[in-house]
Amino acid sequence: MSTTPSPQRGINPATARRRRRLIAVVTGVTLLGIAATLVLVAFEDSLVFFYSPSDLSEQRIEPGRRFRLGGLVVEGSVRKDEDGITNLFAITDLASTVNVSFRGQLPDLFREGQGVVTEGSMSDNGSFTANEVLAKHDETYMPAEVAEALKAAGQWREPVTGDNGS
Numbered sequence: 001m002s003t004t005p006s007p008q009r010g011i012n013p014a015t016a017r018r019r020r021r022l023i024a025v026v027t028g029v030t031l032l033g034i035a036a037t038l039v040l041v042a043f044e045d046s047l048v049f050f051y052s053p054s055d056l057s058e059q060r061i062e063p064g065r066r067f068r069l070g071g072l073v074v075e076g077s078v079r080k081d082e083d084g085i086t087n088l089f090a091i092t093d094l095a096s097t098v099n100v101s102f103r104g105q106l107p108d109l110f111r112e113g114q115g116v117v118t119e120g121s122m123s124d125n126g127s128f129t130a131n132e133v134l135a136k137h138d139e140t141y142m143p144a145e146v147a148e149a150l151k152a153a154g155q156w157r158e159p160v161t162g163d164n165g166s
Contacts, residue, residue: 050117053096056128063122069098069130070117078112091116091128099127110135 011019050068051061061067069091077090087102089112100118110116110133118130 052093053091053098054093056098056122057096061122063124066119066121068117068119069100069128070115071098073110073112073114073116075112091118100130101127102130102133104133106133107135 050070053069053071056069071091071093074090074092074097077088079088080086081088085103085105087104087106088099089102090097090099092098100120101123102118102120114135117134118128119132119134120128120130123129
């Protein structure tokens, strides 16, 4: 009998090993791609982007999507609803203004004309519903986009430096 494999008996063992190796590599790359896609989708859902009022006027953000909105609190815009808990105010970057509704107690450092960053989502009526309001006592907390808009409008006030006891 002959010891050489016949074409009718099947595939050469070396070719079979190469084929199994290729299948394993393709399967591994496919699974890695699926895992990377799932991680990126999950990561995107947990990201909270920052927008200024001008950004909101330029692009459409679907209601319910969480993001941060920052700017200056418009002078004379702060008012409390009848229940004393719902706060209404407006945020501007001096180019656009967005109305904000916040249910809860505003931070002690919250003032008209000061910079704030709010986190929440757009409501169906086009106003912003905040779940959190962050305020700081000077413009060093202000987002860079808002500071640039103030400088361009000639409204920028340099932060006062010096010993203020803090």
